Amino acid sequence: MSYKDKKVITIGMVSELTGLTERKIRYYEERKLLFPERSKGGTRKYSFLDVERLVDIANKMEDGMQTFEIRRMEQKAIRKQEVREKMLRGQLNAAFNIRK
Template identity: 90%
Template sequence: MSSYKDKKVITIGIVSELTGLSERKIRYYEERKLIYPERSKGGTRKYSFLDVERLLDIANKMEDGMQTFEIRKMEQKQMKKQEVRDRMLRGQLNAAFNIRK
C-alpha cells in the first residue's frame, strides 16, 4: 500500500512555492534525470511529497558544490546497496521459514 507521500498530485507551481526553487530549475533536475514527475493527460507535471523532499535534498547538495552527475551516481550506488540488502533479507526470511523457489 502506498503512502500519501508517494502520490503524484502536486503541480510544478506548488512545488516551486514549497521548495523555493524556480520552475526552470525543477525542470532542469528532471532533464538531468534526478527527479521523475508523472504527466497528466494534458502534459502537466505532477509531483509527490517525496519528490518535494528529494528536490530539497538535490538543491542542498548542489549548494554544497556537487554536480548533477555526482548526485545521480551517488543515488545509483545507494539503490544498488538497498537491492543487495533486500536480497539478503529475502534469503534470510526464506531460510528461516524454509521457503524454496
C-alpha cells in the same frame, strides 16, 4: 500508497514550496534526478516525496556537488538496498527452509 507518494502537486506549487525556479526543477528532471508524472494535458505532477527530494538535491548542489554525482550516489544507494533485500530474503528462506 501513502499520501506522500501521490503525484498531485503542480510545478508552480513545488516552486513555491522549495524556493526553486520552475526552470531549475525542469533541469533536475532533464538530468534524471526527478521523475514527475504527466497529466493527460501534459502538466507535470509531483509528490510530497518529490518536494523533499528537490530540497535535498538543491542542498547538495549548494554544497558543490554536480548532478551526475548526485545521480551516482542514488544509484549506489538503490543497489545497496537491493542487495540488503536479497540477503534478507535468503536468510528468511534459509530460516524457514523455503526452496524455490
